[in-house]
Amino acid sequence: MQLTRITLVLAMAGILSACQSVSTTKGGAVGANRSQNMSALVSSAELEAQANQSYQQLVRDAQARGLLNRDPSQAARVRAIANRLIPQTKVFRDDLGSWKWEVNVLTKNELNAWCMPGGKIMFYSGIIEQLQLTDDEIAAIMGHEMAHALREHSRERASDAATQNLLFSGVSILTGGKYDNAIGVAQEGTKYLWTLPNSREHEAEADRMGVELAARAGYNPQAAVNVWRKMQAKNGGGTPEFMSTHPSAESRIADLTAQIAKVQPLYQAALAEQKTKPVQKTTSTKNKAK
Template sequence: MKKIAYLLGVLLILASCSSVPLTGRKQVLLVSDQEVLSSSLTQYNDYIKTAKKSTDKVKSDMVIRVGKKIAAATEAYLKANGMANEVGNFNWEFNLVNDPQVNAFCMPGGKIVVYEGLLPLVSSDDELAVVLGHEVAHAVAKHSNERMSQQLMSQYGAALLSVAVSNKSAAVQQAANTVYGVGAQYGVMLPFSRKHESEADYMGLVFMTMAGYNPDVAVNFWQKMSAGKNGSTPEFMSTHPSDATRIANIQKELPEIKAKYGKK
């Protein structure tokens, strides 16, 4: 019986394989889009009710302006590449929060928050587009779904099939509570893996380029971020690839991104 359950579990996982847009990386998504959106929206609403929204209209408008432009370019890409059905998963929202942390985060469905502490390091719309493109990429790549799926596999292992056909909703909510750990040291969400962060770096550069922003500023921006505020590493950078690796990867990727996705 254990062997049969294991084999069925493997079949379930294989049936749940998907590919990340742009990169083509294979990922296992055991949780439906609707379940991810429902569980994450609850956590997001709880957070945003207590968060202090910025009273700086100019900076708030900047976040909304750049965010919407990148979101529009992203949706246009999805529609043009046979993924129009994915657009319905997004209800974009861009908020600037009065918080001194040098940080930003994204929840599934396109709920993106930027902290005011990050903006002193942003000198233009283009540099802000580096941040927002990165966060939009997390949503499009379904990194949260992947993390929840990994949590389910880690917790239930070979018994995953029985969970899927019986008490899945409770298991999903438990996984969501772990992934969106309100009050965790990194803010409203636990950090993504370095693999996810590197992928979001690349995809974010593509999305900001599609939106008409200059991706060349990414190198200087990440150099400023790596220096941090008062010489300390921002939480936003804490699980990202090393500074040298990130800059090297960006410099390597920029020529192809500009040639392929830049405005002609």
């Protein structure tokens, strides 16, 4: 038993030492370069491969059910917005050469959209139609979701979870389960003192990066505030902020307003550039799903 405990302690020490403090993105105008703790056990390549596999399965299932890009004009509209946003990602990262961006619209009556690691984007028709989104508002939502992928928030959460699980499991084994009740209390405390605040921090980062991506692409960053006001009106009351993985609507709008002031000159510059250049077609997004 003593040898098992020593082995466990050494394994825990080795795994914890494998955590690295990194910043996955450059700061941009909004300063998105916070240090993140990333475990070597959770690799970007692995998450991107898993995301691609899941995304392709979802695409196949949706195609089989006639739910993928059912409205060609709607799909073309969303892809055109993505094609303007994707080139702007270089302000935060210049190492995305392996990303094969894909953008599709799923006919589903939900207020949802997401971007997986590796640039796999899905918009739900429900969020476009129920909120009657303008192009600027679609860009705000898409920029937010792209930012989660650029910042590797899923990898950061997986790294945190792996570290926490290892520590709590190790303590339980080393103490022979004598303090499992106390560990349960500690885990609940970790949820409110670490996990949820970190998730809210991720949401705030995605908001900030999203408005910069939109502004640089020539979309009005003020639309981000409009989106969350629409969401607030649609959802009514919400969970108290300290119990939620998302900031309260009031906190979110206040922070967005401050960030919009920072990126407004970028938006004006993008508009001026658009007036002097002819519109060019791009092929940034994979367009195999018809």
